[in-house]
Amino acid sequence: MNAIILSALCGVVMMFSGILLPKSAIKNVAIAALLVLLVGNLLQFYGIFTINIDTKDLLSFDRTGLFFNTIIIVSTLVYFILSGSDIERVGTEVAEYFALIFFVLCGVTILTSFNGLLMFFLGIEIMSIPLYILTGSDKKNLKSNEASLKYFLMGSFSTGILLMGITLIYGATGSFGLQSTTIKSAVTGFSSAGILAPVGLVLLFISMCFKVSAAPFHFWAPDVYDGSPSVFTSFMATIVKAAGFFAFIKLFAAKSADFGPGPAWTLILFVIIVATLLIGNITAVFQQSVKRMLAYSSIAQAGFMLFALYSTNDFTKDGILLYTAAYSFATIGIFSILTKMEDFSLDGYNGLSKTQPVLAATNTVFFLSLSGIPLTAGFFAKYYMLASAIKSGGPISLVIIAVLFAAVSVYYYFKVIQAMYFKEGNAATNTTITPSFKLGLIILAAVIIILGVFPSALLGFYYF
Amino acid sequence: MVPLLLILIPVISGLLTFFLKNGNAAKNWALFASIATLVVGLYAVCPCCKLDFDAAWIPLLGTRFTLSMDGLSKILTLLTAISFPLVFVSTYNNEYKQSNAFYGLMLLSQAGLMGVFLASDLLLFYFFWELALIPVYFLCSIWGGEKRIAVTFKFFIYTFVGSLLMLVGILSLYFLTPDHSFALKSIYALKLSATQQNLTFWLFFIAFAIKMPIFPLHTWQPDAYEQSPTAVTMILSGVMVKMGIYAVIRWLIPVFPLATEKFGHLIILLSVIGMIYASLIAIKQDDVKRLIAYSSIAHIGLMCAALFSMKTIGWNGVMIQMFSHGINVIGLWIVADAIEQKLGTRKFSELGGLAQKAPTLAILLLVLAFANVALPLTNAFVGEFLMFNGLFQYNYWMAGAAGVSIILGAVYTLNMVQRIFYGNTVIATENAVDANKAVTFILTIIVIMVLGFGVYPQPLLDLTKQIHP
Numbered sequence: 001m002n003a004i005i006l007s008a009l010c011g012v013v014m015m016f017s018g019i020l021l022p023k024s025a026i027k028n029v030a031i032a033a034l035l036v037l038l039v040g041n042l043l044q045f046y047g048i049f050t051i052n053i054d055t056k057d058l059l060s061f062d063r064t065g066l067f068f069n070t071i072i073i074v075s076t077l078v079y080f081i082l083s084g085s086d087i088e089r090v091g092t093e094v095a096e097y098f099a100l101i102f103f104v105l106c107g108v109t110i111l112t113s114f115n116g117l118l119m120f121f122l123g124i125e126i127m128s129i130p131l132y133i134l135t136g137s138d139k140k141n142l143k144s145n146e147a148s149l150k151y152f153l154m155g156s157f158s159t160g161i162l163l164m165g166i167t168l169i170y171g172a173t174g175s176f177g178l179q180s181t182t183i184k185s186a187v188t189g190f191s192s193a194g195i196l197a198p199v200g201l202v203l204l205f206i207s208m209c210f211k212v213s214a215a216p217f218h219f220w221a222p223d224v225y226d227g228s229p230s231v232f233t234s235f236m237a238t239i240v241k242a243a244g245f246f247a248f249i250k251l252f253a254a255k256s257a258d259f260g261p262g263p264a265w266t267l268i269l270f271v272i273i274v275a276t277l278l279i280g281n282i283t284a285v286f287q288q289s290v291k292r293m294l295a296y297s298s299i300a301q302a303g304f305m306l307f308a309l310y311s312t313n314d315f316t317k318d319g320i321l322l323y324t325a326a327y328s329f330a331t332i333g334i335f336s337i338l339t340k341m342e343d344f345s346l347d348g349y350n351g352l353s354k355t356q357p358v359l360a361a362t363n364t365v366f367f368l369s370l371s372g373i374p375l376t377a378g379f380f381a382k383y384y385m386l387a388s389a390i391k392s393g394g395p396i397s398l399v400i401i402a403v404l405f406a407a408v409s410v411y412y413y414f415k416v417i418q419a420m421y422f423k424e425g426n427a428a429t430n431t432t433i434t435p436s437f438k439l440g441l442i443i444l445a446a447v448i449i450i451l452g453v454f455p456s457a458l459l460g461f462y463y464f
Numbered sequence: 465m466v467p468l469l470l471i472l473i474p475v476i477s478g479l480l481t482f483f484l485k486n487g488n489a490a491k492n493w494a495l496f497a498s499i500a501t502l503v504v505g506l507y508a509v510c511p512c513c514k515l516d517f518d519a520a521w522i523p524l525l526g527t528r529f530t531l532s533m534d535g536l537s538k539i540l541t542l543l544t545a546i547s548f549p550l551v552f553v554s555t556y557n558n559e560y561k562q563s564n565a566f567y568g569l570m571l572l573s574q575a576g577l578m579g580v581f582l583a584s585d586l587l588l589f590y591f592f593w594e595l596a597l598i599p600v601y602f603l604c605s606i607w608g609g610e611k612r613i614a615v616t617f618k619f620f621i622y623t624f625v626g627s628l629l630m631l632v633g634i635l636s637l638y639f640l641t642p643d644h645s646f647a648l649k650s651i652y653a654l655k656l657s658a659t660q661q662n663l664t665f666w667l668f669f670i671a672f673a674i675k676m677p678i679f680p681l682h683t684w685q686p687d688a689y690e691q692s693p694t695a696v697t698m699i700l701s702g703v704m705v706k707m708g709i710y711a712v713i714r715w716l717i718p719v720f721p722l723a724t725e726k727f728g729h730l731i732i733l734l735s736v737i738g739m740i741y742a743s744l745i746a747i748k749q750d751d752v753k754r755l756i757a758y759s760s761i762a763h764i765g766l767m768c769a770a771l772f773s774m775k776t777i778g779w780n781g782v783m784i785q786m787f788s789h790g791i792n793v794i795g796l797w798i799v800a801d802a803i804e805q806k807l808g809t810r811k812f813s814e815l816g817g818l819a820q821k822a823p824t825l826a827i828l829l830l831v832l833a834f835a836n837v838a839l840p841l842t843n844a845f846v847g848e849f850l851m852f853n854g855l856f857q858y859n860y861w862m863a864g865a866a867g868v869s870i871i872l873g874a875v876y877t878l879n880m881v882q883r884i885f886y887g888n889t890v891i892a893t894e895n896a897v898d899a900n901k902a903v904t905f906i907l908t909i910i911v912i913m914v915l916g917f918g919v920y921p922q923p924l925l926d927l928t929k930q931i932h933p
Binding site: 318368373374375383386387390391396399400403404406407410411414418421422423454455456459463 | 667
């Protein structure tokens with residue numbers, strides 16, 4: 001509850017700070033507000049202080065959700081620290097951008113605690129609408145406008161599908177609740193409730209696939225990620241995406257003991273996972289622009305995260321938490337460097353190790369983590385996903401397909417490393433690189449390596 | 465504690481090397497660190513000290529930081545410990561750009577290798593398996609030859625695919641253990657059904673076969689050896705390929721006895737095909753480096769075949785030969801590097817008559833060449849004899865076919881010696897001088913080991929007896 005209320009309040013505060021404060025102070029205010037949000041959430045996590053409002057059981061707070069909130073807020077903090085100055089450079093209305101990001105966080109925190117389809121829907125909308133604006137925030141850039149419009153149209157369309165699904169489920173069960181008995185009756189009662197409930201569930205599933213850019217509902221993602229200002233792409237591809245996944249899994253996997261994984265359900269997921277891995281990875285191989293490559297790679301990573309839906313056991317929860325942290329940290333780092341590059345193409349990175357050794361070295365760590373190389377956090381993220389699939393006795397063929405695609409992903413991630421280290425060139429940055437930015441990158445890379453050696457460092461907070 | 469030191473010394477000294485700005489300081493520091501490791505490695509061989517280490521690592525996953533040392537680990541850690549000083553001294557006069565990074569990465573890869581040979585926990589083993597690979601990737605890609613980027617990338621992707629498949633195998637074993645543990649004991653205690661073994665066996669074996677490499681997964685190897693800087697090639701062929709053989713002995717055959725029996729014949733067949741195939745290609749080579757690379761494939765093929773023949777005597781041969789081949793091939797690379805550094809070419813067609821100008825080098829190479837064809841009184845003879853013995857007990861025909869590759873081995877090795885060192889001098893060798901002191905010194909040490917272990921192999925044979933379980 002704390003995080004929901006505080007993030008909304010912080011959003012309002014940020015809007016006013018645009019009028020009341022000088023432009024240079026806004027970023028620091030945002031960081032301070034985020035710290036308040038973090039403390040508020042931690043207070044609830046450790047059960048010290050909670051703002052109590054009777055939500056009539058529409059929201060419920062559990063440790064997993066609150067811990068996920070913490071990861072998200074910390075990621076956003078890292079994002080503000082590393083990319084705050086780039087947010088300032090996007091346009092004139094700096095305060096608005098920060099305010100919108102806080103509103104997104106409000107949506108995210110609702111998504112981690114919904115207890116019924118109604119709040120779920122609200123969370124999705126509160127999270128999405130500010131994003132449509134952020135995508136188009138570079139007003140004079142046609143590509144940004146296009147991306148925004150595309151995202152908005154496709155997003156509203158999927159929201160429509162989502163609503164339709166909710167309506168059907170409501171019609172079948174007479175409740176928005178997610179209590180297992182209700183859903184159970186929706187599923188086991190196929191015959192009595194007719195076709196409504198299963199169709200509703202499939203519609204829900206499709207619209208969530210859209211939100212997390214799983215194939216074949218991924219077509220918006222590359223254009224939107226490519227078109228929006230890089231600094232907001234970073235936010236969308238990490239924090240928002242992870243939150244979407246969390247909601248997806250909370251909605252389906254958490255309850256799947258009741259309505260799955262039946263054979264039909266498993267088959268759908270199998271196809272979607274393989275398609276997502278295939279399209280994401282294979283298309284990424286052919287990209288010349290690092291930014292666009294990252295867009296496809298984020299689709300590919302979604303394929304891995306979908307494993308959490310496929311199998312439900314104790315590994316899944318740890319896995320999605322670890323994956324979120326590992327993936328978000330690495331991608332935020334990569335984008336914070338990308339935003340500062342003169343040229344987003346692969347050739348633009350040529351020789352970065354000579355011109356900016358710190359940037360190149362940390363970028364390497366981030367890419368190694370995304371590839372899932374041991375000693376980085378990304379390894380354990382993938383490890384947990386594979387382990388959960390094997391433990392639940394899923395087909396080993398799916399796991400083997402996944403690791404083969406992980407090897408494909410090494411191919412395109414390493415192209416950036418090759419450009420930075422082994423090719424001659426003069427990679428140029430578009431601003432001066434401050435020592436504090438370098439320090440931030442080094443700390444982030446260190447965190448990724450520490451999580452790669454001791455994943456308990458993160459999960460320990462969750463369990464103890 | 466001793467096994468931990470074997471890993472910690474290279475890791476810490478390797479990381480420190482990155483901060484040394486002076487190139488020569490980095491070189492000397494790395495040499496010093498590798499000698500320190502060698503001292504510890506020698507100490508570990510004598511049977512007086514405690515050779516296990518165990519600490520909590522990731523309790524959530526049921527994995528522990530467990531190291532232990534039996535005879536097999538001793539042989540290979542000793543090989544690793546000896547190789548690095550040999551490599552550092554023999555390439556002492558080579559200059560590398562950013563040499564602090566070069567030596568730092570070298571030491572890190574040594575740590576990875578040590579870890580692979582010491583780990584008694586499957587996940588830990590996997591960690592070190594990868595840790596040994598990553599530094600080598602950077603070493604080859606930054607300091608390698610002209611086509612280094614593409615070639616090294618091929619090597620990396622190949623081995624990475626193998627590792628990932630192994631990871632799937634590791635996970636499936638993990639969930640089969642009753643106490644959900646990666647410990648060697650729990651894995652050995654598994655009684656898997658034939659169907660469980662069949663698939664998982666291949667998940668592991670492909671990873672190991674790529675590393676060794678076994679025909680038809682060997683295509684990365686000659687290119688990678690040719691394009692890597694020679695110091696790295698020495699490590700790759702001298703020590704790193706032994707990871708595959710070691711892993712088969714430690715993690716594959718004991719865990720999957722039924723699958724080994726079922727597929728053993730096929731694997732021996734592949735190995736023998738690989739031996740003959742590689743030997744035939746080696747005969748046709750015009751490049752010293754490529755010749756040694758193919759000859760290495762042939763030797764490894766014999767080791768793999770002897771392993772799967774499942775005879776104790778063959779296994780003893782494999783363990784000795786891992787050590788001997790490691791030493792010998794490093795010696796050959798040193799000669800190849802010395803020639804290339806001095807004369808600027810590695811092609812036989814551009815060389816000849818070098819023995820007149822560099823008699824010491826010629827004598828030393830001749831001993832190494834004899835070792836390469838496993839002549840009696842050289843160290844390789846002991847191992848190859850035992851391996852053939854094992855293979856012969858398994859199947860006459862296979863042993864006979866493998867024997868052909870010995871003859872072919874003599875053809876290409878002696879041909880190499882003859883074309884480089886004898887005959888008339890040519891333009892390239894007209895003004896050649898003998899090898900420098902560092903190279904001569906190291907080669908002399910290697911030759912002493914070759915002859916020493918050839919005449920008296922008992923210390924090594926004793927080590928092969930101390931294998932648990």
